[in-house]
Amino acid sequence: MRVGILGTGVVGNTLGTKLVELGYDVKMGSRTASNDKAAEWVKSTGSSRASQGTFADAASFGEIVFNCTLGGISLEALKMAGGQNLRGKVLVDVANSLDFSKGMPPTLIISNTDSVGEQIQRTYPDVKVVKSLNTVAAPVMVNPQIVPGDTDIFVCGNDAGAKEQVKKILGEFGWKNITDLGDISASRGTEMWLALWVRLMMKNQNPIFNLHIHRPS
Amino acid sequence: MRVGILGTGVVGNTLGTKLVELGYDVKMGSRTASNDKAAEWVKSTGSSRASQGTFADAASFGEIVFNCTLGGISLEALKMAGGQNLRGKVLVDVANSLDFSKGMPPTLIISNTDSVGEQIQRTYPDVKVVKSLNTVAAPVMVNPQIVPGDTDIFVCGNDAGAKEQVKKILGEFGWKNITDLGDISASRGTEMWLALWVRLMMKNQNPIFNLHIHRPS
Numbered sequence: 001m002r003v004g005i006l007g008t009g010v011v012g013n014t015l016g017t018k019l020v021e022l023g024y025d026v027k028m029g030s031r032t033a034s035n036d037k038a039a040e041w042v043k044s045t046g047s048s049r050a051s052q053g054t055f056a057d058a059a060s061f062g063e064i065v066f067n068c069t070l071g072g073i074s075l076e077a078l079k080m081a082g083g084q085n086l087r088g089k090v091l092v093d094v095a096n097s098l099d100f101s102k103g104m105p106p107t108l109i110i111s112n113t114d115s116v117g118e119q120i121q122r123t124y125p126d127v128k129v130v131k132s133l134n135t136v137a138a139p140v141m142v143n144p145q146i147v148p149g150d151t152d153i154f155v156c157g158n159d160a161g162a163k164e165q166v167k168k169i170l171g172e173f174g175w176k177n178i179t180d181l182g183d184i185s186a187s188r189g190t191e192m193w194l195a196l197w198v199r200l201m202m203k204n205q206n207p208i209f210n211l212h213i214h215r216p217s
Numbered sequence: 218m219r220v221g222i223l224g225t226g227v228v229g230n231t232l233g234t235k236l237v238e239l240g241y242d243v244k245m246g247s248r249t250a251s252n253d254k255a256a257e258w259v260k261s262t263g264s265s266r267a268s269q270g271t272f273a274d275a276a277s278f279g280e281i282v283f284n285c286t287l288g289g290i291s292l293e294a295l296k297m298a299g300g301q302n303l304r305g306k307v308l309v310d311v312a313n314s315l316d317f318s319k320g321m322p323p324t325l326i327i328s329n330t331d332s333v334g335e336q337i338q339r340t341y342p343d344v345k346v347v348k349s350l351n352t353v354a355a356p357v358m359v360n361p362q363i364v365p366g367d368t369d370i371f372v373c374g375n376d377a378g379a380k381e382q383v384k385k386i387l388g389e390f391g392w393k394n395i396t397d398l399g400d401i402s403a404s405r406g407t408e409m410w411l412a413l414w415v416r417l418m419m420k421n422q423n424p425i426f427n428l429h430i431h432r433p434s
Binding site for chain 2: 185213
């Protein structure tokens with residue numbers, strides 16, 4: 001299966017590498033076709049299943065596309081990717097709109113009455129946006145076992161079939177406790193979690209952790 | 218020890234009753250000295266250690282004071298309580314600024330670049346504000362064992378001694394995993410967690426749950 005990755009940062013690299021390891025064909029997209037970071041990533045995988053291109057190339061290539069750009073510029077990146085290249089596809093939105101410009105702790109550029117996930121779904125109504133993985137650090141996304149116990153990962157989105165596809169990939173990553181929070185407006189919750197996540201990270205100076213929800217059985 | 222409770226809602230009732238049971242003398246304060254809900258609460262405890270009064274009466278009475286008013290009106294309630302009645306005291310801020318006026322899910326009146334906890338600390342610099350307990354439903358606050366496993370509760374605030382006092386009371390409530398998130402600005406994180414909390418509550422139609430943070434040891 002072909003996957004497009006939008007973004008060349010740590011999240012795009014980590015997800016791209018894991019997907020290649022799992023046997024997916026992965027094209028990493030950025031503003032330019034010959035981006036250095038994307039080229040380094042392709043080389044690092046040592047696999048002919050990894051390639052690079054523009055945002056539009058990656059969107060067009062992928063049967064499923066991961067948005068790994070910064071939340072504050074995701075709409076701009078998706079505009080470059082092109083709505084026609086994403087139409088009808090599943091877009092896994094992993095973005096958070098953290099703004100570090102005023103130092104630690106960061107605030108969110110979009111929150112409370114809106115979210116990155118909702119913004120994207122509103123702008124591209126014929127794309128099947130599924131918000132997921134944005135609640136944990138990149139190494140945890142693709143290797144949940146580095147945190148002891150079966151901790152929780154969330155999906156939300158308006159299309160049930162799209163969520164099933166994403167849950168299948170999450171299962172391949174090793175996630176066992178996958179909670180469907182409902183429609184895409186639940187992105188607000190998972191994105192605003194970052195405010196607490198950041199404080200927990202600052203306290204321990206370590207991003208390798210995750211939450212598990214306990215309930216009476 | 219004397220405790221003032223500001224607010225006559227479910228949170229004020231629940232905390233007040235538990236504190237009376239634990240042997241504290243508790244005065245519940247509201248806008249008027251003879252508020253019906255406070256009178257009902259006093260009667261419900263069947264204890265001479267429970268009493269009622271105005272916000273100012275409760276603030277003046279308490280050696281430690283719990284803010285159990287709605288986050289959107291906490292500053293107004295504290296103005297009625299009177300800064301001179303709170304000076305130098307520990308104020309445990311349990312408030313969330315949930316706005317249900319546009320239906321479910323609620324948004325927050327104050328978030329992202331500010332929080333109820335910070336607002337109160339800024340307005341009353343000589344009060345020792347400790348944010349806590351706002352991350353769980355009222356029944357869980359005073360009886361954490363109703364959620365299986367030792368889940369997590371947070372404290373934050375600028376005064377270390379005040380946090381120790383609050384941690385002692387949390388221990389009496391039954392909390393074992395108490396995480397100090399640092400200064401009062403961490404209130405943003407624990408208040409913004411409500412956006413995810415609300416979605417988790419909606420999914421299961423049950424507010425009795427809590428999070429536990431897992432880390433590699």
